[in-house]
Structures are given as C-alpha cells and as structure tokens.
Amino acid sequence: xxxxxxxxxxxxxxxxxxxxxxxxxxxxxxxxxxxxxxxxxxxxxxxxxxxxxxxxxxxxxxxxxxxxxxxxxxxxxxxxxxxxxxxxxxxxxxxxxxxxxxxxxxxxxxxxxxxxxxxxxxxxxxxxxxxxxxxxxxxxxxxxxxxxxxxxxxxxxxxxxxxxxxxxxxxxxxxxxxxxxxxxxxxxxxxxxxxxxxxxxxxxxxxxxxxxxxxxxxxxxxxxxxxxxxxxxxxxxxxxxxxxxxxxxxxxxxxxxxxxxxxxxxxxxxxxxxxxxxxxxxxxxxxxxxxxxxxxxxxxxxxxxxxxxxxxxxxxxxxxxxxxxxxxxxxxxxxxxxxxxxxxxxxxxxxxxxxxxxxxxxxxxxxxxxxxxxxxxxxxxxxxxxxxxxxxxxxxxxxxxxxxxxxxxxxxxxxxxxxxxxxxxxxxxxxxxxxxxxxxxxx
Numbered sequence: 001x002x003x004x005x006x007x008x009x010x011x012x013x014x015x016x017x018x019x020x021x022x023x024x025x026x027x028x029x030x031x032x033x034x035x036x037x038x039x040x041x042x043x044x045x046x047x048x049x050x051x052x053x054x055x056x057x058x059x060x061x062x063x064x065x066x067x068x069x070x071x072x073x074x075x076x077x078x079x080x081x082x083x084x085x086x087x088x089x090x091x092x093x094x095x096x097x098x099x100x101x102x103x104x105x106x107x108x109x110x111x112x113x114x115x116x117x118x119x120x121x122x123x124x125x126x127x128x129x130x131x132x133x134x135x136x137x138x139x140x141x142x143x144x145x146x147x148x149x150x151x152x153x154x155x156x157x158x159x160x161x162x163x164x165x166x167x168x169x170x171x172x173x174x175x176x177x178x179x180x181x182x183x184x185x186x187x188x189x190x191x192x193x194x195x196x197x198x199x200x201x202x203x204x205x206x207x208x209x210x211x212x213x214x215x216x217x218x219x220x221x222x223x224x225x226x227x228x229x230x231x232x233x234x235x236x237x238x239x240x241x242x243x244x245x246x247x248x249x250x251x252x253x254x255x256x257x258x259x260x261x262x263x264x265x266x267x268x269x270x271x272x273x274x275x276x277x278x279x280x281x282x283x284x285x286x287x288x289x290x291x292x293x294x295x296x297x298x299x300x301x302x303x304x305x306x307x308x309x310x311x312x313x314x315x316x317x318x319x320x321x322x323x324x325x326x327x328x329x330x331x332x333x334x335x336x337x338x339x340x341x342x343x344x345x346x347x348x349x350x351x352x353x354x355x356x357x358x359x360x361x362x363x364x365x366x367x368x369x370x371x372x373x374x375x376x377x378x379x380x381x382x383x384x385x386x387x388x389x390x391x392x393x394x395x396x397x398x399x400x401x402x403x404x405x406x407x408x409x410x411x412x413x414x415x416x417x418x419x420x421x422x423x424x425x426x427x428x429x430x431x432x433x434x435x436x437x438x439x440x441x442x443x
Contacts, residue, residue, distance in 0.1 A: 005289060007312035012278075012326065024330045026379055027243065027272050027311050039194045039223040046198035051205045057195035064166040064190070069206055071172050071188040076181055079174035087175070091182055094369035095146045101371030102151045105390040117406025121399035126156035129208060130393060131200035131235070132185075133215030134164040134176050136192070139269075139301075141216070142179035143368050147375055148214045148388065149183035155393035160185050161210060163200060165192025193217075197224035201235040212236040214388065216375065238388055242379035243272040246363055247332035247352075249323045249345070250279045254338040255359065256287030260295050262336055262362055263288070263312065264305050271307025276330070277314045278323035285314050324348050331382040334363045353382045404437055 010023055045053040051069075058064050080088075110122040132148040135141050145162065152160050162185050164176050172190050180188050189207060191199055197217075203209030213225060213235050222241050228234030246266040250259055263275040279285055292309070296302050317323040324345055327335055331351035339345065342357040349355055353376030354366050367374050377385035402410070411430045418426035 005293075006306055006309040007289075007292070007314055009285065009289070010313060010315045012315050012317045012322065023313055023315065024276075024326070026245070026274055035219065036223055039220060040227060042194040043198045043202075043224060043227055046195055046204065047202045051207075054191055054195050054199050054204060054207070057193065058166065058191065061193055061195070062166050063168045064170045066166060066170055066190060069189045069191055071177060071190060075171060076177055076186075079172075079177035080181070082174040083178045088178060088182070090369070091142070091146070091179055094143070095150060095179075095182055097369055097371045098146055098150045098373075099154070102154050102373070102390050105151070106154060107391060107394070107396075115406060115409040117403035117408075118410055119399075119401045119406075121401075123397050123399060125395050125397055126158065127211050127393050127395060128157070129159040129161065129210045130157050131210035131213045132160065132162045133196060133200075133213065133217055133221060134162060134179075135215075135217055135221075136165045136167075136173040136176055137218070140164075140173040140175055142173070142175040143374065144215055145176055145179035145185070146183050147373050149180065149185050151373065151388065151390045152214075152393045153184060155390050157393050159187075159208065161187050161189065161200065161208060163189045163191045163196040165196070166190035192221075194220045194224035197221060197228060201228035201231075202233070210235055212238070212393075214238040214375065214392070216241055238375065238392060239377055239385050240379065240381055243274065244269040244334075245274040245276075245332055245378055246334040246336060247276045247278065247327050247330055248336040248338060249320065249327055250277065250281070250284055250336075250338040251320055251340060252279075252281035252284050253340045253359075254279075254284055256284060256291045257295075258359060258362070259284070259288045259338060260291030262338075263292065263309075264295055264299060265362065265364055266334065267305040267308035267312070268299060268301040269304075269308070271304055271310075273308040275308060275312045276332070277312075278317050278326055279315075280317050280319050280323065282316060285316060288314065320345070321348075327352070331380045333376045333378045333382065334366070336361070336363060351382050353377050353385075353387050407433055408437065 015023060042057060055066060058066055107124055109124055112120050114120050130152050134144045149160060162180055164172050166172060172188055177188060197213060199207040200210045200213055225237045229237045244266055248259055248262060259277060266273050266275050277288060296305060299305055320339060328351045333353040335352035336356045337345055338359055354372060356363055356366060366372055373388045375388035411434050415427040415430045
C-alpha cells in the first residue's frame with residue numbers, strides 16, 4: 001500500500017468559497033509573543049549598550065567571540081583562496097548580468113513647466129548609507145549580496161555596509177566575502193540576527209547607522225526589521241518579508257520532471273515555504289506527483305522539502321484562464337508559466353513578484369544569474385509591492401520654482417483652495433506675495 005502523499009490534490013471547481021480561501025492560505029507563521037518580546041529586548045539592549053550588547057548576542061546566538069566585527073583584508077584574501085576559480089567565474093558572470101539589467105532601471109530627472117513661470121522638477125538622489133543583510137545559516141546566500149549591492153552601487157549610494165552572521169570560528173562565510181569583494185563592498189560586518197538589524201538601524205561605536213535596510217532573514221531578522229521600520233529613530237526597510245513561495249501554471253505540454261523539480265527547488269528553502277501547481281491536465285498532475293516522490297527521495301535537504309510539501313497544493317482547474325485567475329488571486333512571489341505559448345498569458349498577469357515563461361526558464365535562473373532581482377514580495381504583497389531594484393535605493397525629491405508671473409498665474413487657485421480647507425495661514429502666504437507684487441506694479 002502506497003503511503004499518503006505529503007501534498008493535497010484539489011479540484012478548484014468543487015471547492016466552496018471558504019475552501020478556496022483555505023486552499024490558497026499561506027502557512028500560518030508562528031507568532032510567538034515570547035520571540036517578539038525577545039527581539040524587542042535585543043533592539044533595546046543594542047540601542048543602549050552598543051558594541052557590548054552586539055558582542056554578547058554574538059556569543060550567545062552564534063557561539064562566536066569576536067574582538068572586531070569587521071572582516072579584515074586577511075579574511076578576504078583567505079576567502080578568495082578558499083572559493084574555487086570556477087565558482088568565482090560563475091559569480092562574475094552573474095554579477096555582470098544583474099548589472100546589465102539593473103543599469104537600465106535608473107529613472108531620469110523630470111522637469112515640467114506647469115504654467116507660465118512655474119517650473120516643477122523631480123530630481124533623483126541616492127540614499128546615503130544602506131545596510132544589506134546576507135543570511136548564512138544552513139544555506140548561505142552569496143547571491144543576495146549581488147542582488148542588493150549591484151543596484152545600490154548603480155543608484156550611487158555613498159556607503160554600503162553588509163552584515164552577515166559569523167561562523168563559530170569567527171569568520172564570515174567565504175562565499176559571501178568573495179561576492180562582496182566582486183561587488184566592490186569592502187565593509188563586511190560579522191553580525192547576524194536581530195542584533196545585526198539593531199546595530200545597522202541605530203548604530204553603535206563600530207557600526208554606522210544606516211538609512212535603509214535590505215535583505216532576507218529568519219523570523220528574528222524579519223521581526224527586527226519590522227520593529228525598526230516602525231520606530232521614527234530606526235531605519236526604513238525594503239519590504240515586508242515572509243517564507244519563499246512559487247506557483248506554477250502548467251498545461252499538458254509541460255514536462256512533469258521539470259515541474260516537480262521547480263516545486264522542490266522552492267520547497268528546499270524551508271519547511272514554511274509554499275509551493276502550488278495549477279493545471280487543467282489531470283495527466284500532468286499525476287505525472288508531477290510521481291516525479292515529486294522520486295526526486296524528493298534523492299534530495300539532501302529532503303526533510304526540509306518534505307515539510308514544505310506537507311502544505312503544498314496541486315490544483316486542477318477547468319482551463320488555463322482559470323488557473324491564471326487563481327494565480328492573480330494568490331499573488332505569488334514567483335510565478336512559472338509552463339504552457340505551450342507562455343508569453344501569450346503575460347498580459348493577464350499583474351500580481352506576481354517575478355514571472356518565468358516557458359519550459360526552459362526555471363526559477364533558479366532568477367535566483368542567481370539571469371539579471372532581474374530575486375528579492376521579491378511574499379505573503380501576497382505582490383498585490384502592492386514590486387521587487388527590489390535600483391529605485392529601491394533612490395529618493396525622489398520634488399523641486400518647485402515660481403517667478404512673479406508664476407505666482408500670479410496659480411496663486412489665486414492656491415489661495416482659494418486653502419480657504420476651502422479652512423487653512424487661512426496657507427492662503428495668507430500666497431495673498432501677501434500677490435499683494436506685494438500689486439503694490440510694486442502700482443509704484
């Protein structure tokens with residue numbers, strides 16, 4: 001007798017509205033009040049005691065005793081020697097493609113004369129100092145370094161600071177150091193978890209205070225980012241973050257092995273990752289189930305992937321149009337369209353962090369080396385957020401300049417509208433100027 005599958009197989013047409021909401025529900029995050037309190041305590045401790053608190057947290061949580069947080073030149077050299085030439089070459093290729101894509105994203109300044117004598121401008125300025133976070137737990141993510149450092153550099157940020165958890169020997173992960181070096185980031189701090197977010201947001205004796213923080217992390221990092229973003233004395237953050245997710249829309253032309261591999265590629269991120277497959281083809285769903293069983297058994301991280309598959313959904317829809325509509329309702333971080341004419345469905349897609357079209361475009365390409373950014377909205381935030389790009393590291397500053405003719409042209413409108421809002425001081429700021437011009441003309 002075959003064991004029951006880890007995932008659920010569903011017929012969309014047979015589900016009630018409540019069942020459909022349940023089918024698309026994200027795995028419920030563990031909202032541990034004790035953990036939230038612990039994060040706040042770490043933030044307060046770092047804010048009050050600076051480096052001493054960071055060092056203490058590093059001993060407790062990372063089991064590393066550091067005399068200095070910043071990685072020195074010798075560590076960069078050792079990392080360079082430790083990472084093979086073939087990996088370094090692949091990193092360089094990936095960075096070049098990410099740079100080529102992001103170089104096209106920088107917005108231009110805007111200048112418009114909205115009335116005679118009224119010039120309105122929008123100038124783009126980089127965020128001065130940004131803090132990047134690169135996880136380095138069971139699966140270090142050097143790719144996150146170039147996904148964040150490259151657009152920061154293109155935006156023109158004056159200072160880029162990278163934090164990453166230390167290993168027990170007190171060193172940073174060598175692949176992360178090599179990636180940082182290739183991106184021109186030389187200030188790497190060996191700090192992880194909530195204490196890293198606190199140090200970057202508030203500053204310490206040896207960690208500069210940053211204006212905006214970027215990068216994924218575990219629940220401690222996520223909670224810390226949300227806390228500092230809500231604090232006027234803290235720092236802005238890139239976006240709300242959650243577990244990784246992928247949704248695949250496929251027809252009977254898709255290869256079951258390919259689809260299963262794409263589902264497992266996301267599932268191995270973590271047991272809280274979510275993977276969904278939508279297809280009108282029962283034969284494809286059957287084939288994917290068989291392929292999942294076969295491929296899962298060979299995965300080194302099969303226990304983690306199995307945890308994610310326990311809340312996976314394989315859903316049969318009436319047709320591809322319904323599958324795309326369900327995807328729009330879900331708003332996935334990653335959307336793979338594995339159909340005969342994948343590009344034809346693109347005009348109907350707007351709610352996704354990143355879209356992968358066709359049988360030869362696995363999400364893995366986006367994770368590492370195709371060009372677009374892999375720091376994307378999760379938890380349905382793709383309804384309102386886009387992924388990280390060059391604009392994430394920029395500020396738009398409005399500039400207004402009115403001549404005497406300009407305030408004569410639009411001042412009366414401003415005064416009228418201010419009084420309609422019962423803001424007489426606003427109106428007076430215009431009226432006084434108009435009166436002064438009238439007096440000058442009469443003289």
